[in-house]
Amino acid sequence: MEPTIFPTKSEIEQAAAIIRRGGLVAFPTETVYGLGANALDAEAVQRIYLAKRRPASSPLIVHVSSVAMAKKLVSDWPERAEKLASSFWPGPLTLILPKNTRIPMEVTAGLPSVGIRMPAHPVAMQLIEAAGVPIAAPSANLFTKVSPTEARHVREGLGEAVECILDAGPTEVGIESTVLSLLGSQGTILRPGMVTADEIEAVIGPLGAPEPEAAGSHASPGMHRKHYSPATKVLVTDALPSARVAYVWWRQPRESANSIRMPADPAQYARQLYAVLHRLDSESLDYIVVEPVPESEAWAGIRDRLKRASSESTR
Ligand code: TXA
Numbered sequence: 615m616e617p618t619i620f621p622t623k624s625e626i627e628q629a630a631a632i633i634r635r636g637g638l639v640a641f642p643t644e645t646v647y648g649l650g651a652n653a654l655d656a657e658a659v660q661r662i663y664l665a666k667r668r669p670a671s672s673p674l675i676v677h678v679s680s681v682a683m684a685k686k687l688v689s690d691w692p693e694r695a696e697k698l699a700s701s702f703w704p705g706p707l708t709l710i711l712p713k714n715t716r717i718p719m720e721v722t723a724g725l726p727s728v729g730i731r732m733p734a735h736p737v738a739m740q741l742i743e744a745a746g747v748p749i750a751a752p753s754a755n756l757f758t759k760v761s762p763t764e765a766r767h768v769r770e771g772l773g774e775a776v777e778c779i780l781d782a783g784p785t786e787v788g789i790e791s792t793v794l795s796l797l798g799s800q801g802t803i804l805r806p807g808m809v810t811a812d813e814i815e816a817v818i819g820p821l822g823a824p825e826p827e828a829a830g831s832h833a834s835p836g837m838h839r840k841h842y843s844p845a846t847k848v849l850v851t852d853a854l855p856s857a858r859v860a861y862v863w864w865r866q867p868r869e870s871a872n873s874i875r876m877p878a879d880p881a882q883y884a885r886q887l888y889a890v891l892h893r894l895d896s897e898s899l900d901y902i903v904v905e906p907v908p909e910s911e912a913w914a915g916i917r918d919r920l921k922r923a924s925s926e927s928t929r
């Protein structure tokens with residue numbers, strides 16, 4: 615492993631100054647790199663949508679550096695939120711709660727609720743603290759593309775649209791946070807991730823059934839079915855087509871194919887997945903073929919991302 619060179623304190627200070635004056639900063643979190651702006655500044659937040667070429671109908675996640683900061687953004691902080699925050703924050707769990715008027719409508723795409731999480735990455739935490747404001751940040755990729763797990767992916771995807779990139783090496787978790795709605799009487803997972811339903815239920819009791827996704831629309835605004843996809847067609851199958859392919863396997867290699875071995879452990883698999891997709895996407899293949907992954911709960915977030923990456927629905 616190469617040593618990770620974290621941004622210096624003064625670099626983080628400079629980035630925080632950019633946030634305070636309404637600019638954009640790409641920064642590492644434990645999941646993926648985010649494209650951040652001052653969450654309390656509507657104009658700054660609009661720049662995020664422009665840079666990502668993302669429709670304004672997709673709500674953003676607000677990143678905080680303390681539970682106290684989170685509480686200042688919502689009209690209700692239920693007992694369940696308190697329990698989940700103390701169990702999983704800082705970490706890859708986003709809570710959807712009713713917002714208050716401090717959060718501009720631009721952040722939530724007009725919704726009365728807001729997604730909030732405290733990221734488990736020292737650079738992200740220091741940036742929020744130095745800026746002194748919550749930071750709204752989607753993943754730092756063009757809309758519908760694969761999220762960045764390295765600073766290089768941000769540079770390749772967003773180019774000059776981003777003023778500053780804080781580089782802290784590859785991210786640990788590798789796929790986006792679990793998004794959990796706390797709006798109903800029972801919590802509902804809107805986007806699975808590496809914090810699993812089982813782990814959440816152990817803290818707050820039974821969750822409601824996830825909302826089925828209707829074709830063409832999305833259960834949660836912003837949860838477009840085709841999301842997280844490389845330009846190269848992705849197939850999730852162990853039947854190899856006769857074409858120029860790479861085979862991304864974890865259990866059973868294929869001799870004929872350009873084989874990419876993935877770890878059999880879900881946490882390790884998730885950590886590497888997007889870097890593999892980014893790399894293979896630049897190899898002019900006909901298909902990226904991915905061996906199906908296990909059906910267990912621990913793989914739910916990975917199955918979701920593979921399904922989206924291979925989805926035929928329109929962008
Ligand atoms: O790990 C992550 O969550 C990364 C890092 C940067 O924190 N961020 C991320 O953001 O993945 P983004 O914008 O790519 O995805 C945010 C997801 C959207 O799919 C959206 O549906 C959901 O969070 N979301 C945000 N606010 C919501 C709200 N008020 N109601 C329902 N869903 C919401």
Ligand code: MG
Binds near residue numbers: 753
């Ligand atoms: Mg995203």
